[in-house]
Amino acid sequence: xxxxxxxxxxxxxxxxxxxxxxxxxxxxxxxxxxxxxxPILRVVQLSLSRVELDGGLKIAWNGLGQFVRLWQDxxxxxxxxxxxxFTVLSIVCEMALGVAGxxxxxxxxxxxxxxxxxxxxxxxxxxxxxxxxxxxxxxxAFGVMNDLLLRIGVLDHPVAWLGRPDTAMAxxxxxxxxxxxxxxxxxxxxxxxxxxVEVQEAAALDGLTGGQRLRHIVLPLLRPALLVALVFxxxxxxxxxxxxxxxxxxxxxxxxETVSLYAYKNYFRYLDFAYGSAVxxxxxxxxxxxxxxxxxxxxxxxxxx
Amino acid sequence: xxxxxxPMPRLARRALFGAAVLAxxxxxxxxxxxxxxxxxxxxxxxxxxxxxxxxxxxTWEHVVRLWQRKPFxxxxxxSAWVSGWATLLCVTVAALAAARVARLSARSREGLLLxxxxxxxxxxxxxxxxxxxxxxxxxxxxxxxxLILPYAALNLPLALWVLESAFRQLPPALDEAARMxxxxxxxxxxxxxxxxxxxxxxxxxxxxxxxCWNEFMLAVTFMTRDDKKTVTAGIASVSGAxxxxxxxxxxxxxxxxxxxxxLLLVLLFxxxxxxxxxxxxxxx
Numbered sequence: 145x146x147x148x149x150x151x152x153x154x155x156x157x158x159x160x161x162x163x164x165x166x167x168x169x170x171x172x173x174x175x176x177x178x179x180x181x182x183p184i185l186r187v188v189q190l191s192l193s194r195v196e197l198d199g200g201l202k203i204a205w206n207g208l209g210q211f212v213r214l215w216q217d218x219x220x221x222x223x224x225x226x227x228x229x230f231t232v233l234s235i236v237c238e239m240a241l242g243v244a245g246x247x248x249x250x251x252x253x254x255x256x257x258x259x260x261x262x263x264x265x266x267x268x269x270x271x272x273x274x275x276x277x278x279x280x281x282x283x284x285a286f287g288v289m290n291d292l293l294l295r296i297g298v299l300d301h302p303v304a305w306l307g308r309p310d311t312a313m314a315x316x317x318x319x320x321x322x323x324x325x326x327x328x329x330x331x332x333x334x335x336x337x338x339x340x341v342e343v344q345e346a347a348a349l350d351g352l353t354g355g356q357r358l359r360h361i362v363l364p365l366l367r368p369a370l371l372v373a374l375v376f377x378x379x380x381x382x383x384x385x386x387x388x389x390x391x392x393x394x395x396x397x398x399x400x401e402t403v404s405l406y407a408y409k410n411y412f413r414y415l416d417f418a419y420g421s422a423v424x425x426x427x428x429x430x431x432x433x434x435x436x437x438x439x440x441x442x443x444x445x446x447x448x449x
Numbered sequence: 450x451x452x453x454x455x456p457m458p459r460l461a462r463r464a465l466f467g468a469a470v471l472a473x474x475x476x477x478x479x480x481x482x483x484x485x486x487x488x489x490x491x492x493x494x495x496x497x498x499x500x501x502x503x504x505x506x507x508t509w510e511h512v513v514r515l516w517q518r519k520p521f522x523x524x525x526x527x528s529a530w531v532s533g534w535a536t537l538l539c540v541t542v543a544a545l546a547a548a549r550v551a552r553l554s555a556r557s558r559e560g561l562l563l564x565x566x567x568x569x570x571x572x573x574x575x576x577x578x579x580x581x582x583x584x585x586x587x588x589x590x591x592x593x594x595x596l597i598l599p600y601a602a603l604n605l606p607l608a609l610w611v612l613e614s615a616f617r618q619l620p621p622a623l624d625e626a627a628r629m630x631x632x633x634x635x636x637x638x639x640x641x642x643x644x645x646x647x648x649x650x651x652x653x654x655x656x657x658x659x660x661c662w663n664e665f666m667l668a669v670t671f672m673t674r675d676d677k678k679t680v681t682a683g684i685a686s687v688s689g690a691x692x693x694x695x696x697x698x699x700x701x702x703x704x705x706x707x708x709x710x711x712l713l714l715v716l717l718f719x720x721x722x723x724x725x726x727x728x729x730x731x732x733x
Binding site: 178180182245281283291382385424425 | 466469470473474476477478480481483484487495496498499500538541542543545546548549550552568570571572573574575576577578579580581582583598599601602603605609633634635638659662663665666669670680681684685697700701703704707708711712714715716719720722723
């Protein structure tokens with residue numbers, strides 16, 4: 145019946161009509177193929193090649209040669225460790241702060257709209273630009289971080305934050321937590337809005353305290369939102385580039401170099417295109433694997449609940 | 450048996466809550482505020498310890514000198530130009546696709562949107578070098594198209610999600626009626642979908658614009674000439690002759706100027722931004 149109706153409409157048969165409507169997808173497919181599809185094929189090809197600069201790029205098949213090189217490259221392992229450290233530290237802080245912020249902003253109070261706007265602000269500001277601001281905050285001589293910590297007595301002498309490996313990493317993590325916690329807050333806030341008031345009220349009537357309600361009712365119901373935030377954040381943090389490039393450049397002594405920055409340096413400083421491609425491809429494979437495992441775990445334990 | 454915790458007095462709880470909200474706001478605003486304070490301080494005060502927090506007197510010398518030393522107006526215009534066109538392209542292409550995707554069967558729609566999610570999660574470093582190669586071979590280094598096209602494509606998934614979920618809210622009968630009247634898919638998109646979903650379209654455009662404005666990796670790689678740089682790429686080149694004489698007053702002024710447009714956008718459009726972001730994120 146549906147087909148008959150369609151055939152009766154001007155513009156041809158049902159089939160032809162469907163086919164023509166599919167054309168709406170064409171621009172998106174073309175743009176995505178040009179900017180994402182083809183480049184991914186290209187970077188995989190390069191990672192499996194030996195590339196020489198000779199007028200243009202001379203590309204020869206090299207199998208897994210670049211990856212074998214990578215697995216024996218101490219600097220890659222250090223970059224991988226730095227990236228993992230950065231990712232884990234940032235995400236633990238962001239998830240905790242993000243959930244706390246969302247719980248605060250979920251309650252209704254006067255000025256909540258304004259508070260939400262201000263809390264979202266860091267997310268909307270450019271990372272590269274604000275990382276410069278953070279470098280100034282962590283400045284050894286005139287930075288406000290040292291000044292505040294000296295005033296309240298946490299420090300007894302100024303620290304050259306960006307000049308020491310452990311403190312440079314910590315400074316980067318703080319900058320990243322500042323910038324991306326709003327994302328977690330927003331996602332969790334949306335999750336909170338999905339929890340019905342009845343559930344909350346029933347829990348309160350059952351005599352559960354705020355803490356118990358949070359642990360046994362709210363957090364389990366927030367699970368999907370938390371998982372979304374976690375997956376997005378892991379992938380973004382693992383690819384961190386702007387904050388490292390601007391704040392430390394990977395220094396001091398390579399102690400904050402992330403895999404993305406290492407790939408970038410291979411491309412544009414050492415002009416080792418094949419190796420840079422291998423670094424990028426390997427990182428994406430690792431984070432993809434990590435995400436898949438995480439989703440599987442989350443789904444598995446969710447099913448037994 | 451644990452005794453149920455005695456509830457705190459009401460007043461104390463409210464005070465605690467207020468303090469927590471204040472701390473959250475201060476933490477969110479503080480770092481940006483500190484840039485503003487530094488930018489408006491005379492040099493002598495920037496380098497005095499212990500620190501002087503409020504600028505006395507307020508001075509515009511850093512802003513003025515920054516403007517003389519670097520084509521900051523050009524950076525801002527370039528950012529606006531690139532982000533504007535990328536947003537227009539992205540939203541147009543996404544709206545076309547969303548109109549079709551919204552009418553797919555549930556199963557193929559979910560599959561498609563999931564595929565988009567995967568695409569959107571590839572880190573830009575994976576695409577950077579091939580895009581650079583492509584831009585070079587097309588002669589697009591220092592050409593705004595080298596940024597506009599990738600920006601539009603990289604934000605396509607987000608735009609498609611938000612628009613698709615908005616278009617799906619339209620009653621199918623409306624669409625069917627227009628179809629019976631002989632309107633083509635394109636005509637229906639322009640005359641029905643978009644007008645009804647104006648808020649969603651505006652939200653999408655806003656989010657995409659912000660993401661484009663903030664992009665750094667491609668901008669700093671593709672735009673090497675000062676008159677072509679966007680704000681994020683331009684700021685990376687503000688530092689002084691050596692690391693040891695970084696003009697912090699000017700840098701803070703630069704940070705302030707680059708973030709001000711976004712500050713205004715967020716304060717003006719807080720509600721749609723929050724709504725759109727959460728919709729985009731939670732759908733995934």
